[in-house]
Amino acid sequence: MYFALTDEQRALAETVRDYLADRFDLTAVRAVFEDAAGDGHPAELWKAFGEQGWLAALVPEDNDGLGLGLVDAQVLARAFGAGAVPGPWLPTVLAGEAVRLAGSAAQRAAVLGPLAAGELVATVALRAPGGAFDASGVGVTAGADARLTGTASPVEYPAAARVVVVAATEPDGGVGLYLVEPTGPGVTVTAHESYDGTTRLGALTLAGAAAERLPGSSAAVLADLNRRGAVLAAADLVGIARSTLTRTVEYDKTRVQFGRAVGSFQAIKHALADLHVAVLMAEHAALYAAHAVDLALPDAELAVAVAKAKAGDAAERATGAMIQYHGGIGYTWEHEAHFFYKRAKRLLGSFGDVGQHLDRIAAPGAVLATAAVRQAQRAQRVQTSRGGTRLSAPP
């Protein structure tokens, strides 16, 4: 039994932390946050992402990547969340995953190498405004000639991306994933004003735009991609939650009111203790979900829903607590609390919000599984000896 990060994974987290402390602290985040008209994509930072291999984690070694797993990627996502780091890391990595999972050899060669090296910014456009993060929420349709029409929004960094992975409903009712160049004819990128200045969001509108299909794509691959997105978003949220809790604890150790450190009052102590437990559980859940997806464990789907729901809840509470337990100063624009609060708000909704994931857990055959299904799960668990329990009913 080894449920923990390896020494290498811990070192990776430390490398990111050290780099951010030296080169991209919250003052640098503020510059990006407040420059609403800017591209939100600092060139120096992105160069470092490429040089350090932070974009190569999930790219196979055959495509000049590091061939690591989602457990390693969630280490990175967690560290970026802790630093409220701007830039198109998550959408680029996820676009790479789409190509890795469903692309042809030629597509993989064309996209993954440059992507791993930091030479290619990419993004994903998987849902219509208001849509769910699954096949039902796709707002783009593909014609018989593979031309795409429809809208996806919000899309992260659509203006910076040179390639977009677009989910589209196909004439046969299935779902395919397509590569689209955002500067091509029939493609319009509209920037959104966003409250979260640690990213840039926009809408992608397609009117008969030319696209290249990823031949291995399907509704199942879209579901897989959304699962991976949910795990990385959960990890970012976990990083936000831990970072905001730590900052709040440090502040409340020294902030004096009524002649004592406010952190000595039980009303605050108990709230922060409960948060620590919640954040720790969210950390476990993100780690487990990443591992479950990496190994395709029988309970991977449940694990992802648990992780996203738990991380979203922990981050929402922790960022709210950061404002509350800093008192008035936490509510000011000058304070950094709102970077985390707004980033968490965005990620809470990304790849399914808490309610959506709870509904998934409660879906027929899942939580309400019959005793017979549970028995089968138990037998399977013993067989695999993974310690996981399968939740979704067998097809």
Place this chain on the structure above:
Amino acid sequence: MDLTFTPQEEKFRSELRGWLDANIPETWKDLRFWRGISDDEGFELRRDWERRKYEAGFAGIAWPTEYGGRGGTPGMKAIYDEEMALARAPQSANGLGLTFLAPTVMAIGTDQQKRDIIGPMLRNDVIWCQGFSEPGAGSDLAALRTSGVLDGDEYVVNGQKIWTTNAMHGDKLFTLVRTEPGSQAHRGISMLLIDMHQPGVETRPLRQISGASEFGEVFFTDARVKASDCLGGIGNGWKTAMLLLSFERGASGISQYTNYRRGYDEIAAAARKLGRDTDPTLRRELASRLVELECLRYHAMHVLTQVEQGRDLGSESSITKLQWSEAYQKLFETFDHLLGLDGVVAAPVDGLDLASLQFEAFWTRSVTIWGGSSQVQRNIVAERVLGLPR
């Protein structure tokens, strides 16, 4: 990450499972069986069963063989905890002794104490009770007043203990006693090992909100105990008690998960039978209970990893306790939400006998109090983990 057990550990699992399959009567798996017999009968059944389990080699799983244990790995202990819960094995008759007293004796007991205490405990020849809480010393344990006055080579003990598990069935009591007259707080306390079968010791059951009596009261009126029957030395009782309580960290998370997960499945099944499984609010509530239970399972793997790596768990047990007790209690609040008014009727609801779950729902009110209340645990987490000032 590697969430597998070793082949040796899995072999242990199948041996244990085989034995449990052959040695737990089907009737025992229904809680109604236990509630249909007297407290004394139930206790004797459990006591005999546990003795047979010991004779089959399934006791003291991770204890050294020199103490009659199996010399197993922490992984085997986790497997044991899980399998016992899966098989619905009876609750241990000697749980407090096995979990707390035995490892303390192994760590700091005299050679004589090691010989006299551990073997008879494993064989269930001696049932141990814990005498810590008093009417005026609950969360504030150091306020205890039970006194011991030296008379020759014996202490004469007077006072009262409360919330004593198995008080009506116990043979001996590891007891915190103020042996230095006039001492305050943590000083002047000793852990005395008192024989309960003597005229100066009287026990009474405590009736709980569920109607059952897992706990009792113990009254000492000039009870006598040899000064040599002291664990950890006279005046060192507080230190001994803290060491003893630290053994809770063995992390029972996996057995809690397995038990509560079954409760969850039964509640979900009841929701289906009662046609409430389509209620969107209840569905989300149930799902969020499962989220907390799954987190408990991950946490149990985390703790087991720390134990296997030989890391100091620090105040981890407070985190574990908060997670399982709060998740368990909330799960049964959802059960109450499911039943509504029907929940206060003991008769079957729509032909569904839910008495065992209703009974368990009352029990969950106790788990956030005993073993360190949630409020005490939050103080520990805030001060010792987060470093907030006292």
